[in-house]
Amino acid sequence: MTTTVTVLNGVDTIGGNVVAFETQTARVIMDFGINFAPAESQPDDLLSNGVLPALPDLFTDIAGDKQTAIFISHLHLDHMGALKYLTKLTPVYMTMASATLYAELIRQGLELAPNAQVQVIAPNKDVQIGDLTVRAFATDHDIMGAVMFEVTDGQHRFVHSGDVRYDGWHPERVTAWTQYLHEHRPDLFFVEGTEFSFDDDTSRQRRTEATVLTDFTNAMASDDLVVINPYERNVERLMNLSAAARQANRELVWDERFAGILRAMGVSNEIMLGQDVTVADIQQQPGRYVLQNHFDNLHLLDAFDTFSYLHMNGEPLGDYDPRYADLTAYLAQRGVALQLAGASGHATPDDLLRIAVEVDAKMTLPWHSFHPEREAEALRQIGIETYLPKKGETFTFE
Incomplete structure (x- = not known):
C-alpha cells in the first residue's frame, strides 16, 4: 500500500497549517485553519490565492473520489477557521469539549459551518477512515479539548503535534504522549514552532x-x-x-x-x-x-x-x-x-526541543512558525533528524 503525506499550508506562518494523509481510497486532513480572510471572501477566491488549502473538491463543485474526514486538534481559528468554507457535507472530528464549545459559538452566531458534520472523537480511541487509523491524545494548550493526533496505515506512523506547551496546568498530558511516541517512533513528526518566531529577549519573563x-x-x-x-x-x-x-x-x-x-x-x-x-x-x-x-x-x-x-x-x-x-x-x-496579564499557549523553544528529543521521530518537521528554519537549526544542533517542509510538498511511503 502507498501512503502519501502532503503539506498544504502553514509551513512559515503561525497557524493555517494543514496536512493531508492519503491512500488509494482514504484521505485524512488535519488541521483546517486559516490565518486571515476578509469577511465577504468566497471559497473560489481564497482557493485560487492559496489562503485555503489546495483541496478543490472540498471548496468547489468538483467531486472527490476518496473517503475523506477532517480532524481538528483544537478550536482556535487558525486551526479550524476554514470549516465555514466547506461546500459539501464533510465529517469533522473533534473532542467533546471542542464540539460543545463549537455548538455554542454557532448558536451565538460567532461561527457558521453548515457543511461540517461534527463527530466526537475520544482521546486514546481509534477512529477508522478507510485504511487509515487516527488516534487523539489529550495535550496541554490554552483551550479545553486540545489534542495531538497520530495517523497510521498499518506500517507507518505520522504525528501532528497540534499546539502544545509544557508549562500549563496539564504537563503530564504532554509527557504521556511523548513517552508513547518514543516507544513507537513515528516516521514523521510535525511539530509546531510558534515561539521560534520571535527574536530572543532575555529580559522578557515567561508568563504562565x-x-x-x-x-x-x-x-x-x-x-x-x-x-x-x-x-x-x-x-x-x-x-x-x-x-x-x-x-x-x-x-x-x-x-x-x-x-x-x-x-x-x-x-x-x-x-x-x-x-x-x-x-x-x-x-x-x-x-x-x-x-x-x-x-x-x-x-x-x-x-x-x-x-x-x-x-x-x-x-x-x-x-x-x-x-x-x-x-x-x-x-x-x-x-x-x-x-x-496574559500567557502563551505555546511551548518555549527549549520545551519544543525537549519534546522533539523525547519523541525521537525518524524525521521531525517544524512548521506553524514565522521562522521554522530557526527551530530546524536548533533541532539539528542537538542531533534530531530534521527536514523543513515546503508548501505543496508530498512525501511517499510504500
Missing part, C-alpha cells in the same frame, strides 16, 4: 497560567473595580478567574457571550451583566466586583470613574491589530494603565 492568576489576585487587592479582557475560548482560564475572584470576596460579572459559553461548558453559577448584576450595582460597590469587558463593548467602561484593566489575551491581542491602538488610546485618555 499561574502567573495570570497571580497578577489577577494582586489587582484585586485594591478597592477599585477590576476589568479583565480574556479570550472567550480559553474556558479553563475563565473558570479559574471566577474561582480566584470568589476567593477574594468579589463577583466576576460576564457579558452575555462569555456567560453563554461558560454555561454551555457546564458552569452553572456564573453572573451575567444585565441579568444578575447591573452597571448601577457595580458603580455603587466597585470593590465587590470584577467586570469582564470585550473590546466590542469598550465604551461601557465610560460608566466608571476609575478601574484597573488587565489584558488577558482578549481582542485585540496585539499591535498588529488596528484596534489595539484604539484600546491603548482609550485607556490613556482615561488615565488607566494597560496591564498585560
Whole structure:
C-alpha cells in the first residue's frame, strides 16, 4: 500500500497549517485553519490565492473520489477557521469539549459551518477512515479539548503535534504522549514552532497560567473595580478567574457571550451583566466586583470613574491589530494603565526541543512558525533528524 503525506499550508506562518494523509481510497486532513480572510471572501477566491488549502473538491463543485474526514486538534481559528468554507457535507472530528464549545459559538452566531458534520472523537480511541487509523491524545494548550493526533496505515506512523506547551496546568498530558511516541517512533513528526518566531529577549519573563492568576489576585487587592479582557475560548482560564475572584470576596460579572459559553461548558453559577448584576450595582460597590469587558463593548467602561484593566489575551491581542491602538488610546485618555496579564499557549523553544528529543521521530518537521528554519537549526544542533517542509510538498511511503 502507498501512503502519501502532503503539506498544504502553514509551513512559515503561525497557524493555517494543514496536512493531508492519503491512500488509494482514504484521505485524512488535519488541521483546517486559516490565518486571515476578509469577511465577504468566497471559497473560489481564497482557493485560487492559496489562503485555503489546495483541496478543490472540498471548496468547489468538483467531486472527490476518496473517503475523506477532517480532524481538528483544537478550536482556535487558525486551526479550524476554514470549516465555514466547506461546500459539501464533510465529517469533522473533534473532542467533546471542542464540539460543545463549537455548538455554542454557532448558536451565538460567532461561527457558521453548515457543511461540517461534527463527530466526537475520544482521546486514546481509534477512529477508522478507510485504511487509515487516527488516534487523539489529550495535550496541554490554552483551550479545553486540545489534542495531538497520530495517523497510521498499518506500517507507518505520522504525528501532528497540534499546539502544545509544557508549562500549563496539564504537563503530564504532554509527557504521556511523548513517552508513547518514543516507544513507537513515528516516521514523521510535525511539530509546531510558534515561539521560534520571535527574536530572543532575555529580559522578557515567561508568563504562565499561574502567573495570570497571580497578577489577577494582586489587582484585586485594591478597592477599585477590576476589568479583565480574556479570550472567550480559553474556558479553563475563565473558570479559574471566577474561582480566584470568589476567593477574594468579589463577583466576576460576564457579558452575555462569555456567560453563554461558560454555561454551555457546564458552569452553572456564573453572573451575567444585565441579568444578575447591573452597571448601577457595580458603580455603587466597585470593590465587590470584577467586570469582564470585550473590546466590542469598550465604551461601557465610560460608566466608571476609575478601574484597573488587565489584558488577558482578549481582542485585540496585539499591535498588529488596528484596534489595539484604539484600546491603548482609550485607556490613556482615561488615565488607566494597560496591564498585560496574559500567557502563551505555546511551548518555549527549549520545551519544543525537549519534546522533539523525547519523541525521537525518524524525521521531525517544524512548521506553524514565522521562522521554522530557526527551530530546524536548533533541532539539528542537538542531533534530531530534521527536514523543513515546503508548501505543496508530498512525501511517499510504500
